[in-house]
Amino acid sequence: MPELPEVETVRRTLLLKLKDKKILNVDVLYTNIIKTDLNTFKRNVVNQTIKDIQRMGKYLIFILDQDVMIMHLRMEGKFFIKTKEAIDKHEHIIFNLSDHLSLRYHDVRKFGTLHFLPKDQYLSLYPLNKLGLEPKDKDIVEFYKQIHHTHRPIKAVLLDQNIISGLGNIYVDETLFLAKIHPTKIASKVTKKQAQLLLESATKVLDKAVELGGTTIRSYTSSLGVHGRFQNELNVHTKQGQPCPICGKDIIKIKVAGRGSYVCPNCQK
Numbered sequence: 001m002p003e004l005p006e007v008e009t010v011r012r013t014l015l016l017k018l019k020d021k022k023i024l025n026v027d028v029l030y031t032n033i034i035k036t037d038l039n040t041f042k043r044n045v046v047n048q049t050i051k052d053i054q055r056m057g058k059y060l061i062f063i064l065d066q067d068v069m070i071m072h073l074r075m076e077g078k079f080f081i082k083t084k085e086a087i088d089k090h091e092h093i094i095f096n097l098s099d100h101l102s103l104r105y106h107d108v109r110k111f112g113t114l115h116f117l118p119k120d121q122y123l124s125l126y127p128l129n130k131l132g133l134e135p136k137d138k139d140i141v142e143f144y145k146q147i148h149h150t151h152r153p154i155k156a157v158l159l160d161q162n163i164i165s166g167l168g169n170i171y172v173d174e175t176l177f178l179a180k181i182h183p184t185k186i187a188s189k190v191t192k193k194q195a196q197l198l199l200e201s202a203t204k205v206l207d208k209a210v211e212l213g214g215t216t217i218r219s220y221t222s223s224l225g226v227h228g229r230f231q232n233e234l235n236v237h238t239k240q241g242q243p244c245p246i247c248g249k250d251i252i253k254i255k256v257a258g259r260g261s262y263v264c265p266n267c268q269k
Contacts, residue, residue, distance in 0.1 A: 002073045004134070004166030005209035007058050010079065014060075014103075015053045017081055022049045022098040023064075030092035033107070034114050041116040045069070045095075057131055057165030061122075068122045074111035080104045132164045135202035144195040147187040154190055155183035156257035158198070167202060171209065173237040173262050175202040182268040183256040208233060236262040 002010070026045055028034060034041055048064040055061060062069040071077075080091070082102050087094065093105040093114065105112065117125055132138070146163050147154070157163055158172045167175065176183050178201035181194060190198070212233065235245050240253040244264040254261050 002058065002077070002214070003168035003171055003209075004055075004058055004206055005171075005212075006214035007060060007073065008055055008210050009214045010073075011053050011055045011060055014079060014081075017101075018050045018053065018097070018103065020049060020051070021101065022047065024096045024098060026096070027094040028092070029087075029094070030110055032110065033092055033105070033112055034116070036114075036116045041114075045116065050097075056128055057134060057161055058168070059128065059131070063119065066119055068117055068119050070115040070117065070122065070127065071105075072113045072127070074107070074113065075109050077105065077107040077112035080106055130162050132160070132162050134166045135164060135199050135206060138164055138199055140192070140196050140199060143199060144190075144192050147190055147195060150187045152187055153183060153256050154181060154185045154187045154198075155259070155261060157187045158202070159257060159259070164202070166206060169259050169261075170234075170237050171202065171205050174205045174235055177236045177262075177264060177268060178205065180267055183254075183261045183263060236264060238262065 023045055024047070026042060028038065028042060031038055044067060045064070048066060050062055050064060052063040053060060054063060058072060060071045060073070062071070080103075082104060083100055087104070088106060090108050091104040091106050092110065092112075095103040097103060105114075113127075115122075115125075115127060122128060143164070147157050150157060155172055155176065158167050158175065159169070173183070175198060179194065179197045181190070181198065236251050239251045239262055242251055243249065244251055244267060247264065247266045249264060249266040251262055251264055254263060
C-alpha cells in the first residue's frame with residue numbers, strides 16, 4: 001500500500017507533468033470509485049485546469065479552477081500518463097487532457113476513492129475534516145493526550161489516520177524500532193518522553209523515505225517510472241530472521257492490530 005512517502009513521490013512526479021493541463025473530458029469506467037455525486041463530477045470537471053497538486057497524509061489533492069479532486073490510492077492505486085494507447089482493463093478513470101495526454105487511474109483491486117468538492121469548502125468536509133496532522137506538525141501535548149486515553153496497542157494508534165496521518169505499516173514498524181518501543185505496548189502506558197520520541201522518530205523515517213522516493217516492495221510498486229530506494233534503508237520491516245542492525249538478535253514477525261509487524265525482541269522489549 002502506498003504510504004506518505006510514496007504518495008508524495010507520485011504528487012511531485014504528476015505535478016511536473018500535469019500542471020496547467022486542461023481536462024477536456026473524462027471517462028468513468030468504474031463508478032464506485034467516485035464517492036461524491038457522479039453526474040456533478042462528470043459535468044463540472046470538464047474544462048477545468050489542473051492548477052496544483054497537493055497532499056495531506058496519504059491523500060492527493062488536485063487543485064482545479066473551481067473545485068478539487070481528492071484521491072486516495074488505497075491498496076494498489078496508480079496513475080499512468082499516456083497518449084493514444086489502448087485502455088487497460090484495470091484503468092477505471094480516464095482524464096483526457098490538453099496536449100493529447102491522458103491521465104489514467106489504474107487500480108487492480110478497485111479500492112481507491114475520489115471525492116469531488118468545492119475548492120472553498122473541501123478542508124471542512126469529509127474525508128479531510130477528520131484527518132490528523134502529520135508527525136512533523138503534531139503538537140506533543142495533543143498527541144500525548146490522545147494516546148494516553150486509549151488502551152489500544154501503540155501500533156494500532158499510530159496507524160489511525162484520525163490521530164496522526166501518513167503512517168502505514170512499513171513506517172510504523174520503522175518508527176517503533178527507532179523509538180525502541182514494542183508494537184504491542186498499550187498506548188496509555190506510553191510516557192510523554194516516549195511520545196515525543198515517537199513523533200521525532202516518525203518524522204525522521206518519513207523525511208528519509210521521501211528523500212529516497214518511498215519504498216518499492218512486493219506490496220506496492222509505483223507507476224510513472226518512479227521507484228523508491230528506501231527499501232535499502234529498512235531496519236526491521238520485511239527482515240524476519242535477519243540480525244537486528246543494533247544488537248544482532250534475529251528480527252521476528254508477529255501480528256498486531258491485524259497487521260504483520262516486524263520487531264527486534266531485544267531492542268523493543
